[in-house]
Amino acid sequence: MQVADGVYQFKVPMKHNPLGFTYSYFLKESKTLIDTGIPDWGSFNALERQLSEQGTRIKDLERVIITHMHNDHVGLIEYIRQSVDVETIAHRIAEERQLEQIRVYKDMYKNTSEELQLMGGGSFQQFLSRFEHAFIEDSEPLRLDKLLEDGDTIDLSGVKLKVIWTPGHAAEHICLHDTDRRILFSGDHVLPKITSHVSLHTWENRDPLRDYLNSLNKVKDLPVDLILPGHETNFTDLRGRVTQLLAHHEARLTEVKEALNSGKSTIFDVAGTIHWDSRPWRLMDFWTKRMAAAETYAHLVYLRNKGEVKETIKENTLHYSLS
Ligand SMILES: [Zn+2]
Numbered sequence: 001m002q003v004a005d006g007v008y009q010f011k012v013p014m015k016h017n018p019l020g021f022t023y024s025y026f027l028k029e030s031k032t033l034i035d036t037g038i039p040d041w042g043s044f045n046a047l048e049r050q051l052s053e054q055g056t057r058i059k060d061l062e063r064v065i066i067t068h069m070h071n072d073h074v075g076l077i078e079y080i081r082q083s084v085d086v087e088t089i090a091h092r093i094a095e096e097r098q099l100e101q102i103r104v105y106k107d108m109y110k111n112t113s114e115e116l117q118l119m120g121g122g123s124f125q126q127f128l129s130r131f132e133h134a135f136i137e138d139s140e141p142l143r144l145d146k147l148l149e150d151g152d153t154i155d156l157s158g159v160k161l162k163v164i165w166t167p168g169h170a171a172e173h174i175c176l177h178d179t180d181r182r183i184l185f186s187g188d189h190v191l192p193k194i195t196s197h198v199s200l201h202t203w204e205n206r207d208p209l210r211d212y213l214n215s216l217n218k219v220k221d222l223p224v225d226l227i228l229p230g231h232e233t234n235f236t237d238l239r240g241r242v243t244q245l246l247a248h249h250e251a252r253l254t255e256v257k258e259a260l261n262s263g264k265s266t267i268f269d270v271a272g273t274i275h276w277d278s279r280p281w282r283l284m285d286f287w288t289k290r291m292a293a294a295e296t297y298a299h300l301v302y303l304r305n306k307g308e309v310k311e312t313i314k315e316n317t318l319h320y321s322l323s
Pocket residue numbers: 022070072073188230231
């Protein structure tokens with residue numbers, strides 16, 4: 001689908017994921033893609049087919065700009081590189097985050113098991129141990145050819161894209177602002193319906209929710225008429241959507257504080273009281289609970305850093321209370 005002069009939106013299917021697809025954006029003149037899709041030959045073929053409708057082939061591509069390093073956005077690059085050595089461009093932070101992640105993955109089972117204990121999910125240890133073999137991952141970093149900074153302008157055959165660094169959903173996340181045409185490529189930073197996953201692992205020393213809220217405010221008042229996201233549907237009211245997302249997290253922070261007030265203290269126990277959009281906690285499988293706990297942890301760390309919540313550690317488990 002053509003979404004602006006010379007800009008095409010491709011649907012790249014994503015198997016086994018309720019989101020269904022990732023959008024890859026094709027800037028025809030400069031033979032550039034913004035994001036790709038999951039590493040899968042079905043996705044590769046879907047991309048090839050949509051490119052051919054525009055009279056191009058994968059082997060004609062010159063570069064890929066990445067909004068963030070999640071698999072559904074970068075995974076397909078290694079497949080594309082089997083046809084053509086595309087230049088790959090991402091925010092500077094992506095480079096160090098990749099190396100950090102590879103280090104963590106080396107001991108992933110041990111790290112995950114320790115994290116489960118820290119988060120108050122110790123009763124799931126035996127369940128987790130059944131999957132120990134699945135935690136062995138030996139991944140190579142993706143070669144990045146050009147690193148971007150906040151505020152950079154990328155000039156692609158006359159199309160100028162301003163780089164807006166929007167950490168939160170991922171530390172390296174960027175949005176791309178076509179200021180002339182008032183378009184924002186928002187990646188997963190702002191999606192029209194679902195709230196982006198903002199989570200933290202216990203081995204990370206960051207405050208992703210603080211970053212995310214700052215990044216929402218950073219884009220809130222941008223002069224744009226069209227937002228082209230990484231999933232779901234295009235939309236037009238950026239300020240309205242950002243306002244909703246800010247309110248959502250405000251309400252979630254209140255829920256977290258209410259849980260602490262009622263005597264819950266571990267991350268798993270607090271997560272168990274939150275009204276999750278997807279399904280109630282008690283109906284979540286272990287892996288979903290773990291993701292929900294990581295989101296809860298991001299909220300607790302945000303409150304801790306603001307001085308509203310106290311953190312203590314007892315028998316390898318983190319405990320929180322209102323200060
Ligand atoms: Zn995504």
